[in-house]
Amino acid sequence: MLENSLWLRYNPDKTIREVLARIYEMNEAGLSPEEIGAEVGLKGEELKKAQYKAYRKIRQDKIRFEVRADKVKEERVEEEE
Numbered sequence: 001m002l003e004n005s006l007w008l009r010y011n012p013d014k015t016i017r018e019v020l021a022r023i024y025e026m027n028e029a030g031l032s033p034e035e036i037g038a039e040v041g042l043k044g045e046e047l048k049k050a051q052y053k054a055y056r057k058i059r060q061d062k063i064r065f066e067v068r069a070d071k072v073k074e075e076r077v078e079e080e081e
Contacts, residue, residue: 033047
């Protein structure tokens, strides 16, 4: 499915995850939107959408991690009892 995606059709040398990770890192480093856009090859609205997706993915990963950590804590408490 991923091989047939539009992203890979137009960007065969980079995965979308790599680009989103770079956008997030550059944003956190304090680079301007113009510098980030020039680096990843996105402009204006495309860059804003990519930034939104990058932060959404990071938030999702953080939530998943917290849920997993809570489950592990609950299991340890249950085992101790």
